[in-house]
Amino acid sequence: MSSNTEVHIGIDRMGMFVPEQYLDVEDLARARHxxxxxxxxxIGQSRMSVPRHCDDIVSMGANAIAEILPDIDIDRLGLLIVGTxxxxxQSKSSSLFIKHLLNLANRIESFEIKEACFGATAGLFVAYHYVAAHPDRTVLVVASDVARYGLGTAGEVTQGAGAIAMLVSADPDILVLNDDAEDYSDDINDFWRPNGHTEALVDGKYSTQVYLDFFRHVFDEYRDKTALGLDDFGALLFHLPFTKMGMKALRVALEDADVDDRKRLEHNFEMSARYSRDVGNLYTGSLYLSLLSWLEHADLDQAGSGDGSLAGTRIALFSYGSGAMCKFFTGRIQPGYRRGLRAESHARMLNARKRLxxxxxxxxFDEYYASEDVQTEKPESGFYYAGVKHDIRQYSRA
Known part of the structure; x- marks a missing residue:
């Protein structure tokens, strides 16, 4: 981030979308003996969202944006980024499909970013710099993914699907980003998906160790650079491919913690993991699902004491993308953060899902990529993928 700008920049609104059906992981466990x-x-999971043929990154991303679109001043919107x-x-970005579905102006710049699960964080910081240069403009950052590992594989229980949308602006309602990020990257073969593969290839134990090693590196570097300690943070939030992964990283952070810090940070981790436990892995959206979960659950959890407000709380976020790239960054919750959230809508969305x-x-799972040239089943509402016609993907709205 630039240290020359005085404008406060961060997340102003957050939207979420998950498919209309899920699988209970206890049912999966029994089926897999x-x-x-x-x-x-x-593993720390309860349910995983299961996409139908009509759910892809475009339709899910458009639906996540649609949730917050009424609050967006379209005249100020200058950029749309999809991390996936x-x-x-192989050529055209998903963001252009989304922009068309939402009928956004042609003057809006639009592109897609890929670096495994780090893509949305890369987009968030591109958005930060864009708003720093254009304080009167806003940016939409969308994280949309389908996590697939294959039937009967070790990673099957960590699958999921969904999208998170974030509006980035000056003087945001939810979270102001601080100018103190710590980054680390290396050429690591822990997880990848070659051309032609519909499922990821992963060395699970190695990937977990790399995740923890990268976290320890940036966490230690951050503390050395800033002299901040655990008592300076209300919550530590993590990219959660599965919730137990984040807990392992939290334990690294808590190695020398006192009782009060440990109790506070473990409690808030549980608040941040609730959506992930119920939805599964969102790849690029997993960290931001954690942020949304913490904001909407910790707020309710604290409502019995004062007004339950999280305003003023400094939080830290750890973003990781295999291959590998990570970032440890921080922000402060703003007084108007409740205006940017839709906790009741998200609860209804999750509770209305069909159990498969x-x-x-x-x-x-078998049919997801099998018949792209046919008209798909329609969802009850929202945007959906409608198959391929003349080699061009088709989308519609129910």
Whole structure:
């Protein structure tokens, strides 16, 4: 970030979308002849969102933006960025499809960023610099992904799908980003998806160790650079491919913590993990699902004491993308943060989902990429992917 600008820049609005169906991981465990506790406690998951053929990164991203679009001054919007590792075309960006679906102005710049699960964070900081240069402009950053590892694989329980949309602006309502980020990258083969593969390839144990090593590096560098300690933070939030991964990183941070810091940070981690536990892995959106979960659950959890406000709280966020790139950055919650959230809408969305049988889930998984030239089933509402016509992807709205 630039240290020359005095304008406060950060996240002003947040939207979320998940598919209309899910799989209970205990059902999956029994079907795979695994003790359910291995998934629910060992991995830390309860449910995973399952996309239908009509759910892809474009439709989910457009639906996440649509949730916050009424609050956006379109005349100020200058840039739309999609972070994803579930690309739909080797050339054309998903952001252009989304921009068209939402009928956004042609003057708006639009592109896609890929670096595994780090793509949305890269987009967030591109947005930061854009607003620093154009304080009267805003940016939409969308994280949209479908996490797939294959039926019966070790990573199957950590699948998921969905999208998070963020409006970045000067003087935001939710979170002001601080000028203190710490970055680290290296050429690592822990997770990748070659051309032609519909599922990721991953060395799970190695990837977990790299994640933890990268976190320790940037966390230690950050503390040395800033002299800030655990008592300066209300919450530490993490990229959560599965919730137990973030807990392992939190334990690294808490190695020398006192009782009060440990209690506060562990409690707030649990608040941040609730959506991830119920939705699964969103790849580029996982960190921001954690942020949204913490804002909407910690706020309610503290409502019995004073007004339950999180305003003024300094938080830290750890973003990781395999391959590998990470960033440790911080921000401060703003007094108007509740204006940028839709907790009741998100609760309704999650509670209204259909519970699939394992057989239904397996059929959806097998068919997801199998018949792109046919008209798909329509969702009950919102944007959806409608198949391919003359090699061009088609989208519509229910």
């Amino acid at each position: 695994v003790e359910p506790a291995k998934f629910t406690r060992g 590792e579930s690309g739909i075309d 049988t394992v057989q239904e889930y397996e059929q959806l």
